[in-house]
Amino acid sequence: MSINQTIYIPLFAVSVLFFCYSCYQRLQLISLGTSENRTDRAGARFAKMLTYAFAQKRVVQRPFGLNHSLLFWAFLLLALANGEFLLEGLFPSVSLALLPTPLHYGLAYVFDAVSLLTLACVTIAFARRLFFAPDYLGNEYSSPRSGEALLILGMIASLMIAFFMLHGAQIALGEAAASRPISALFGKVFASLSVASLESVALASWWVHAVVLLVFMNVLPRSKHMHILTAIPNTYLCSLEQPNTQLREIFEKGQRFGVGAVEHFSWKDLLDSLTCTECGRCQDVCPAHITGKPLNPRRIVHDIKVNLMANGPTLKDGFSGELPMIAEEQGEGTSSEEALWSCTTCGACVNVCPVLIEQMPKIVKMRRHLVQERAEFPEELLTFFENAEQRSNPWGMAPADRGKWSSLLGERPFSVDKTEYLFFVGCAGAFDTRAKQVSVAVATIMDQAGITWGMFGKEEVCCGDSLRRLGNEYVFDKMAKANVEMFIEKGVSKIVTACPHCFSTLKNDYRQYGLELEVIHHTELIEKLIQDGKLKLPRNAELGKTIFHDSCYLGRHNDTYNAPRNVIKAATGNAPAEFGRSRENGFCCGAGGGRMWMEELTGERINRNRVSEALEQKPDTLCVSCPYCMTMMEDGLKDLGNEQVQVKDVAEVVAEALMPKQ
Amino acid sequence: MLVISCIKQVPDTTQVKIDPVTNTLIREGIPFIMNPYDTHALEESLRLRDEYGVRSVALSMGPPNAEATLRKACAVGVDDAILISDRCFGGADTLATSCALSAAIERLSQDDNLAIVFCGKQTIDGDTAQVGPGIASRLSLHQLTLVDRIEHLDLDQRTIQVRRKLEGRYEIVEAPLPVMITVVREINQPRYPTVPMRLAAEEIEVKTWDNSVLKLDVETVGLKGSPTWVSKIFSPDRDQGEIIGDGVTDPEGTAQLLIDKLLSKDLLAV
Incomplete structure (x- = not known):
């Protein structure tokens, strides 16, 4: 031939x-x-x-x-x-x-x-x-x-x-x-x-x-x-950061803040967009997409690619592109504002992508642009932003009342010589009625185990988690700096938190500010105390059949899956039942990424979806490890008229096992 | 054409407590904020600036640290910010305050044609709602209080029509310019400052006018020019409440007890 x-x-x-x-x-x-x-x-x-x-x-x-x-x-x-x-x-x-x-x-x-x-x-x-x-x-x-x-x-x-x-x-x-x-x-x-x-x-x-x-x-x-x-x-070329949190921005005149046009993305973001095979796995796990919101992580990446292709030639000539990257309405090559605001930053998309594309960080970059360059965001966030900035808590409560939840425990100031741990209570733990009960449970457990701890009381300020995920990096930056300065000034080195959002922010985000802290979530601390024999549980908590809901910021973002389960098992005598979607595949409660402070008007409510999944297993107690999850699960149960199922934080389960038999 | 918004720096009253022993405000460590109603006055002046191209100037009287609040006004984009500050203006009541602000407004209107002075309906620290109307009286401006919407503005014909939000009703009022308007919260949604504007505002020079600029008779300003003075601030005594019924074992019966109680005290109408 x-x-x-x-x-x-x-x-x-x-x-x-x-x-x-x-x-x-x-x-x-x-x-x-x-x-x-x-x-x-x-x-x-x-x-x-x-x-x-x-x-x-x-x-x-x-x-x-x-x-x-x-x-x-x-x-x-x-x-x-x-x-x-x-x-x-x-x-x-x-x-x-x-x-x-x-x-x-x-x-x-x-x-x-x-x-x-x-x-x-x-x-x-x-x-x-x-x-x-x-x-x-x-x-x-x-x-x-x-x-x-x-x-x-x-x-x-x-x-x-x-x-x-x-x-x-x-x-x-x-x-x-x-x-x-x-x-x-x-x-x-x-x-x-x-x-x-x-x-x-x-x-x-x-x-x-x-x-x-x-x-x-x-x-x-x-x-x-x-x-x-x-x-x-x-x-x-993937991100080696675990969790893949946002990068810092430098606040100087003449800088650009966030991503408002395709060329503001990093070269790696653009490579991601050209790498996407559109396999659809990210949209298949996205809580916003599943419940009918306009967000589809695959489209976010695809639209970056289409925009890049369309605007590329003019950009190469040094002019700006005509096709907008973000607009009110979604179009081929343009992400809609509503899609960007629908993200709970649960990280499921990032965690499932076979080729390590980083969808969620791109969404936050575009949010940064909307908040910081255009001041355009859902109106309910205005109150949240102002409360967070002026009163350093989301609800706008008086900062002086931050320590009130602990009035029955007496003065518990943090002092570097006398207390081992700083209990960083967090805004929810200090102000939210239900989460305050969890704070008391955590404090009680630490006292029982003979741990010395103290807190900042009215001097504590918000960690800034929601601000950062919502793209208000400017205010987050001010808070992070103030907090880091206070931690250094007071000689803090070990922190326990009862909120996965505080936990992840202090542990991972503050590292960007040069602060390496030993931060431990209360479920991990309790697990350790039980293992070390420092915390003895005299009886089993009688809570019927339990089921455990993974918090995204404790689980997927920080790989902590076993501690809460082990603790529930130790305190009730039985391992908790599992959701169909659990651990790495856990499904968000709907409150992450600042969604806690926003209305959810489109599609099915995410918490309803999650609570329905729990009810399939007919539990008596739904266990959580996060104050936002607590709110969302309780609301979801009320919404479905199923209030006989109680929601308990893992710490409350343990506190119950500590109580003497009646 | 000039539009002025009068703003006041106030302590964040949600955080202010009264010392039960001395009956004075505990101001220590309490942050200052822009009076919330004034944020709406400022926003309305900015909205008119954006729509009609008028000049928007923010005006405030206060101690030197009130500059921080004016800087926030700069961050949302006012064309000019002026602080009226002088030792001799200290301790002013609503009369003396409106005198000083009026003098500043008069001075500003020498170079520009005054259209509207916006004020919040009241401040959250003094709660008098007198300074706006005081300015209108001193300057012989038509006063339109409690406005929740500007229905129509004609800068050529120099007329304005507004809606006033009164208890249980609205009132549409028309007046020739210049006018003084006090606004309620419903009038608008204040804008949020962008980061580039915030950074730029850090470098803007806020002009300070002292009495060498305003040249007011020192007898008419500050403490000396204030016929009102506060003799005492106190928290009213509150009777200790009582616990009635048992909501856990008998929620319905307890609710009925509560209803009866409220009815008996005339706090609830059937």
Whole structure:
């Protein structure tokens, strides 16, 4: 078989040049983003890449992911076969046959088998898209995009079939002797054909394979299948911060605050947008999306990409783009304000993305722009912002009353010499009627266990969690600085909090202000006290069947799943029941990300969704570890008319087990 | 065309407590805020500036630290901010305050055509609601109090029509400019300062006018010019309440007891 090189060489050259040009164009677009350091700690990055790109850790977490994983590995192996194929077209003498025979035969066997595997995987993928698509692939947003996926699958299938036909014909011709079991089957089918026909089949198959391969290569950078090129580097360049919290902003004149246009995103954000395969897993776990809000994390990322593509050319010329990044109404390439305000920052999207795209931080960046540059936000936030700034608590209560919840415990000031822990009570723990009871329970437990603790009382100020998640970084920054200064001045080194939001903010966000603190959530402290034998529980708390709801900021953001469960088990004698969606897959109560202070007017209420899930298990007590979850779960139960189920913080469960038997 | 908003720096009264022994306000450590009603006066002046291109000036009388409140007005975008501050203005009651503010407004209107002076309906520390009307009297401006909406403004014909929010009714009033308007909360939603504006406001110079500028007779300003003086501030005694019924074991019966009690004291009408 001889290939007409006067056709092939120019075709190959044009394809390769065009592919390189497409990649260059995409790189240029990515370089429009702002700078961000994502190349430090190479070892940790390499490990991430191996785990998430090569071992496909998250891809295989869903049943169908195995199919993708097999395709991925097949793709890598067949890249060798295809490399040989393309080279053979240029230099006919270059082929596997040059290798020592055992190796040549071995590789030929592997390529053949892997090609069959690929064909099988592609067929399954076809069937999935056409006949049993999951909900998140079948909605009105993603259905139109299925065409592109089917095109790619079709191309891969054609490649495999052309591969078999080519080698089958060659085997029938007696040109190929290598062990290719599947191709040999094709050879048997072709056996009755004449030599001339066999040559035509081989030649035609070769050209089909060559053209499809070159077209495929050029489709990649221009479609969502760009991920084939970018996913591996994207995992290497991921954020190493756990949790992936917001970066600080510097408040100086002439600076820009947040992201209001696509070029304000960092280059990594833009790379994320080009890496997204639109698999839909993030939208499938997003509490806002599930309950009918206009937010879809996949669209957030997709719209960044569309905006970048549309505005890219004018941006490269140094002008600003015409397509807005944020507007009141959602459009292709534009995120709606309501979508951005719907985010609870629960982190489920970030936690599920197979290629480590960071959806939620992008939302907060755009919120920062809306709050800080445009002063545009849902009106109920005005009161919250002013209360937080002027009275350092969300409700606008008198700061002087902050210590009142503890009036029955006597004066408990923090002093570096006399108290081991600072109990950072938090705004909810100090002002919210229900959360105050939890504060008392935590204090009682610490006293019982002989821990020395103190608090700041009326000097304590809000940690700023909601402000930061809502994008009001300017006010958060002032609060964080004031708090850090006070911690240093008073010599604080160990802090216990009863609120996962305070916990995560003090522990993780304040690190950006140069403060490393030992912060412990009360559930972890209690677990430790029980394990160490310092806290003895004289009886089992009688709370019937319990179920535990994971707080996003304790669980997903800080990987604390076992402590609250172990404590409940120790205090009640039984492990709590689990939600269908629990631990890493826990479903938000609806109050994170500052949503606590906002109305929820669109779609189903998130807390209702969560409470309904709890009620499926018929619990008597719904256990929580966060004051926001407490409010949301209690409200949800009232909403559903199911007030016989009680909501208890883990500390209250323990306090009950401490009480002498009546 | 000039629109002036008068704003006052007040202690955050939600945080002010009265010392039960001395009957004086405990002001220690209490932050100062812009009088909430004045934030709406300021916003309305900014709204007119945005819509009609008038000049919006914020005016305040107070100690030098009141500059912080004027800076907040700068952060939401007033064209100019002026602080009236002089030792001799200290201790002013509503009469002396309105005299000093009037003098400043008169001075501002020398260079510009005055259209409207906005004030909050009252302050949350003094609660007199007298300074706005006092300014109107001193300057012979038409006074439109308790306004919750500007229905119509015609700067060429120099007329304004507003809606006043009164108890149980509204009143539409028309007047020729210039006018003094006191506003209620419902009139608007104050804007939130953007960060670039906040940062810019940190560098703006707030003008301070002392009596060498206003040249008022020292007998008419400050403590000397104040016929009212406060003899005593106290918290009224409150009778200790009582616990009736038992809400846990008998919620319905307890609710009935409470209703009867309220009816007997004429606090509830059937």
